[in-house]
Amino acid sequence: MALSDLIAVERNEEGIAAVLQTLRDAFGERFQTGHSIREQHAHTTTYLPNQMPDGVVFPESIEEVQQVVRACAAHRVPLIPFGTGTSLEGHVNAPGGGISLDTSRMNRILAVNAEDLDCTVEPGVTREDLNRHLRDTGLFFPIDPGANASLGGMAATRASGTNAVRYGTMRESVIALTAVMADGEVVTTASRAKKSAAGYDLTRLLVGSEGTLGVITSLTLRLHGIPQAISGGVCPFPTLEAACQAVIATIQMGIPVARIELVNALQMKAINLHSKLDYPESPCLFLEFHGSEAGVAEQADLFGMIAEEQGGGPFLWTSVAEERSKLWKARHDAYWASFTLRPGAKGLSTDVCVPISRLAECVAESEVDIAENGLVAPIVGHAGDGNFHTLVLMDPDDPAEIARVEGFVARLNMRAIAMGGTCTGEHGIGQGKAGFLRRELGHGVDIMRAIKQALDPQGILNPGKTITG
Amino acid sequence: MALSDLIAVERNEEGIAAVLQTLRDAFGERFQTGHSIREQHAHTTTYLPNQMPDGVVFPESIEEVQQVVRACAAHRVPLIPFGTGTSLEGHVNAPGGGISLDTSRMNRILAVNAEDLDCTVEPGVTREDLNRHLRDTGLFFPIDPGANASLGGMAATRASGTNAVRYGTMRESVIALTAVMADGEVVTTASRAKKSAAGYDLTRLLVGSEGTLGVITSLTLRLHGIPQAISGGVCPFPTLEAACQAVIATIQMGIPVARIELVNALQMKAINLHSKLDYPESPCLFLEFHGSEAGVAEQADLFGMIAEEQGGGPFLWTSVAEERSKLWKARHDAYWASFTLRPGAKGLSTDVCVPISRLAECVAESEVDIAENGLVAPIVGHAGDGNFHTLVLMDPDDPAEIARVEGFVARLNMRAIAMGGTCTGEHGIGQGKAGFLRRELGHGVDIMRAIKQALDPQGILNPGKTITG
Numbered sequence: 043m044a045l046s047d048l049i050a051v052e053r054n055e056e057g058i059a060a061v062l063q064t065l066r067d068a069f070g071e072r073f074q075t076g077h078s079i080r081e082q083h084a085h086t087t088t089y090l091p092n093q094m095p096d097g098v099v100f101p102e103s104i105e106e107v108q109q110v111v112r113a114c115a116a117h118r119v120p121l122i123p124f125g126t127g128t129s130l131e132g133h134v135n136a137p138g139g140g141i142s143l144d145t146s147r148m149n150r151i152l153a154v155n156a157e158d159l160d161c162t163v164e165p166g167v168t169r170e171d172l173n174r175h176l177r178d179t180g181l182f183f184p185i186d187p188g189a190n191a192s193l194g195g196m197a198a199t200r201a202s203g204t205n206a207v208r209y210g211t212m213r214e215s216v217i218a219l220t221a222v223m224a225d226g227e228v229v230t231t232a233s234r235a236k237k238s239a240a241g242y243d244l245t246r247l248l249v250g251s252e253g254t255l256g257v258i259t260s261l262t263l264r265l266h267g268i269p270q271a272i273s274g275g276v277c278p279f280p281t282l283e284a285a286c287q288a289v290i291a292t293i294q295m296g297i298p299v300a301r302i303e304l305v306n307a308l309q310m311k312a313i314n315l316h317s318k319l320d321y322p323e324s325p326c327l328f329l330e331f332h333g334s335e336a337g338v339a340e341q342a343d344l345f346g347m348i349a350e351e352q353g354g355g356p357f358l359w360t361s362v363a364e365e366r367s368k369l370w371k372a373r374h375d376a377y378w379a380s381f382t383l384r385p386g387a388k389g390l391s392t393d394v395c396v397p398i399s400r401l402a403e404c405v406a407e408s409e410v411d412i413a414e415n416g417l418v419a420p421i422v423g424h425a426g427d428g429n430f431h432t433l434v435l436m437d438p439d440d441p442a443e444i445a446r447v448e449g450f451v452a453r454l455n456m457r458a459i460a461m462g463g464t465c466t467g468e469h470g471i472g473q474g475k476a477g478f479l480r481r482e483l484g485h486g487v488d489i490m491r492a493i494k495q496a497l498d499p500q501g502i503l504n505p506g507k508t509i510t511g
Numbered sequence: 512m513a514l515s516d517l518i519a520v521e522r523n524e525e526g527i528a529a530v531l532q533t534l535r536d537a538f539g540e541r542f543q544t545g546h547s548i549r550e551q552h553a554h555t556t557t558y559l560p561n562q563m564p565d566g567v568v569f570p571e572s573i574e575e576v577q578q579v580v581r582a583c584a585a586h587r588v589p590l591i592p593f594g595t596g597t598s599l600e601g602h603v604n605a606p607g608g609g610i611s612l613d614t615s616r617m618n619r620i621l622a623v624n625a626e627d628l629d630c631t632v633e634p635g636v637t638r639e640d641l642n643r644h645l646r647d648t649g650l651f652f653p654i655d656p657g658a659n660a661s662l663g664g665m666a667a668t669r670a671s672g673t674n675a676v677r678y679g680t681m682r683e684s685v686i687a688l689t690a691v692m693a694d695g696e697v698v699t700t701a702s703r704a705k706k707s708a709a710g711y712d713l714t715r716l717l718v719g720s721e722g723t724l725g726v727i728t729s730l731t732l733r734l735h736g737i738p739q740a741i742s743g744g745v746c747p748f749p750t751l752e753a754a755c756q757a758v759i760a761t762i763q764m765g766i767p768v769a770r771i772e773l774v775n776a777l778q779m780k781a782i783n784l785h786s787k788l789d790y791p792e793s794p795c796l797f798l799e800f801h802g803s804e805a806g807v808a809e810q811a812d813l814f815g816m817i818a819e820e821q822g823g824g825p826f827l828w829t830s831v832a833e834e835r836s837k838l839w840k841a842r843h844d845a846y847w848a849s850f851t852l853r854p855g856a857k858g859l860s861t862d863v864c865v866p867i868s869r870l871a872e873c874v875a876e877s878e879v880d881i882a883e884n885g886l887v888a889p890i891v892g893h894a895g896d897g898n899f900h901t902l903v904l905m906d907p908d909d910p911a912e913i914a915r916v917e918g919f920v921a922r923l924n925m926r927a928i929a930m931g932g933t934c935t936g937e938h939g940i941g942q943g944k945a946g947f948l949r950r951e952l953g954h955g956v957d958i959m960r961a962i963k964q965a966l967d968p969q970g971i972l973n974p975g976k977t978i979t980g
Contacts, residue, residue, distance in 0.1 A: 155868060200708045213712065228954065229953075232933075232952070233933040235896075235898075236866070237671055237898060237936050239668060240934065241959050241977055243716060244958060246715030249712065266765070267763060294628065340805075395707060397703050399624060399626035462704070463704040464708075469708060482709055483701070487710065492966060495965065497958065509710060
């Protein structure tokens with residue numbers, strides 16, 4: 043289970059040549075084969091090697107997506123759907139070459155149904171685009187994975203982020219999809235009804251399928267009313283254990299926190315260094331509350347009492363928008379801040395998620411493991427969901443260090459699985475975690491493989507990903 | 512698309528004889544073939560004919576479920592999972608005979624993880640059993656489809672009910688499952704983590720698969736804290752339109768109603784007759800609010816203002832438990848109350864669900880359709896979700912009336928589909944709605960069929976259901 047054990051996919055040179063010609067003829071300038079654009083459309087983040095596609099196509103309609111899929115199907119050539127390329131798990135790499143299908147020109151907002159709290163968008167619309175468009179409606183789309191990702195990519199990877207604890211993940215946010223399947227046919231997964239018992243849940247099958255079952259061509263998404271009041275704050279704790287106990291009590295009391303983020307002492311230090319702040323350098327929770335003016339005050343007071351019971355505090359909170367923005371900017375910059383701890387290093391982000399009763403134990407054991415192995419790896423977590431990331435800062439040219447990192451990542455993933463958790467809460471399987479998926483779900487992977495085989499018998503959609511273990 | 516066009520499944524007499532012998536030898540008294548027990552294990556509700564299995568087996572463990580599935584697989588004999596038999600769509604009928612697998616002896620609560628707000632149960636545990644067991648923990652399981660159904664059956668049919676508007680459906684409530692697949696192998700669909708990006712969503716694939724993909728053998732379910740305060744009330748409106756507008760405003764303002772149920776004038780009349788009450792016989796909303804003492808009062812006051820704006824009211828609400836119980840008993844008895852409108856009739860329940868912006872229109876057109884065709888069909892709806900039921904009271908021995916009913920049901924389903932909705936919000940496809948599923952999702956049905964073929968190539972799991980269209 044070495045990090046670098048990526049699945050090889052054999053190149054079909056003849057087929058690739060034929061598809062390149064077909065797409066060049068059909069798409070003209072909207073088909074590109076230059077080195078730098080191909081490099082941009084392969085994996086560009088963290089530690090994984092860049093495996094370039096042979097060409098990048100920019101369709102503008104479902105019919106054009108069908109045309110691309112059919113060309114690839116006719117010649118058994120890999121097709122890799124591409125949103126914004128912000129995946130951390132090599133989802134957009136092209137291990138056997140082939141075509142990157144860039145959805146950025148499919149960026150229309152097709153409908154906003156304010157009364158129904160839903161909208162329908164093309165896959166290339168980013169979450170920030172959508173929220174800008176919604177600004178005057180009093181509605182917003184909450185799912186926030188950090189990056190300004192495309193909504194198609196977020197659906198394909200079942201993305202979530204800091205406010206999933208209240209608003210759910212893409213699993214709960216996608217009402218229906220259209221997708222072009224491996225044979226070039228278009229499928230609509232569901233109606234726009236809020237609930238349905240109409241056959242197998244094809245929507246949830248495609249959400250999280252990482253481009254291996256179909257190319258998402260439109261999404262109907264659940265929206266929410268912008269809360270009347272928002273407040274937020276930071277609360278330090280003497281220990282990780284105390285912070286996690288405060289999280290459990292908050293969730294169990296049913297306080298509808300919008301965000302409750304755990305940041306460990308090392309990560310707080312990095313945030314202070316990077317953002318020139320002076321937060322306490324002990325484990326902290328970052329919180330946000332949504333509701334009425336009275337409601338957010340009540341939530342903050344209740345949380346303050348919980349924190350105090352755990353020896354934490356003071357919990358300082360504010361409803362002032364600028365102060366909140368500063369706080370969340372610091373939290374969102376945690377990824378970049380981490381690099382101040384080891385300039386020049388490459389970062390590898392882990393993504394385990396455990397039942398919250400095991401969160402403190404899992405984080406604490408991992409901190410010990412990090413220390414024992416001489417690694418630099420600050421921790422942030424979506425604590426309300428039991429999901430946390432360590433960003434391991436490493437020298438990619440030091441094989442001994444890489445081996446230590448690989449050992450740590452394997453132990454971390456297996457620790458989470460042993461605690462009833464998963465190796466990935468939100469980043470997905472991609473290229474790096476197929477072996478752990480097998481350890482986690484066993485025979486379930488064979489069921490996934492049977493579905494993949496049934497829906498994409500030639501294996502042209504994003505090969506070498508997700509269910510290779 | 513006649514109601515009576517059920518899919519025929521050919522009987523495999525030789526295989527059935529062999530399986531009967533195998534199960535008799537293996538299960539002794541826990542395998543039954545008497546006429547009345549077989550009749551009870553086929554469809555017993557509403558208008559569909561009763562199609563008996565050849566035998567009923569009562570396994571007590573996953574291993575015994577595997578044994579039954581393997582026997583049926585070896586001889587290509589249908590196997591129909593059975594919970595409590597409260598389905599309205601013929602899910603438990605045995606059109607080609609075979610074995611009914613009754614889960615009622617798999618009724619252990621395996622774990623309650625209060626800190627994680629989850630529990631793991633065997634499939635034969637009913638929702639009332641579970642809530643009785645949870646009583647002292649301060650937690651509850653909210654999904655309430657009316658009947659005291661088994662949790663395995665509720666998952667298999669993606670059940671919901673009156674409080675789905677706040678707590679979601681079985682889709683949102685099932686964290687993970689184990690199931691025995693058609694080849695007798697056990698699959699675990701997910702870890703106990705609250706969120707996951709670990710491969711295809713097998714949990715959601717099995718939820719709503721109506722026993723056609725696997726036999727559910729355990730479920731991990733999301734629980735909720737019992738609210739500190741609960742209040743409820745009934746609010747009359749001058750028109751259906753006004754009641755629906757009040758629903759839309761309530762949802763759009765983000766008032767976290769736990770229940771918001773629409774009852775039309777005819778159904779109110781039936782409720783008054785049946786329960787000897789004197790509610791206004793105009794369209795009404797039944798509401799329930801969960802929260803803190805102050806919270807439920809605030810919600811009720813806000814709703815009262817919304818109702819008034821729509822010309823509705825007075826909205827009388829109460830926090831007194833006995834009064835609330837009386838109110839919700841009247842609402843839950845609506846099904847039985849309907850029969851007072853036409854004693855001796857058979858009832859057929861429809862189940863469309865539309866975007867709530869179209870709810871008033873869909874209900875109003877359906878009322879006109881009912882009147883124009885001389886039918887008796889009161890209406891209740893889970894209005895916050897856009898889901899409503901008409902209970903068509905008919906004489907099953909009058910072919911002309913049956914034809915009128917069939918026409919009405921077909922128009923109703925197609926009306927909902929045309930409005931962006933579904934033919935089934937919560938009752939499922941079962942035997943009766945396969946043709947409408949095809950109208951609703953088109954090529955999607957072929958994708959479902961490919962999945963079914965991949966996972967159950969012999970077609971032994973609940974044949975003649977769900978994806979026959």
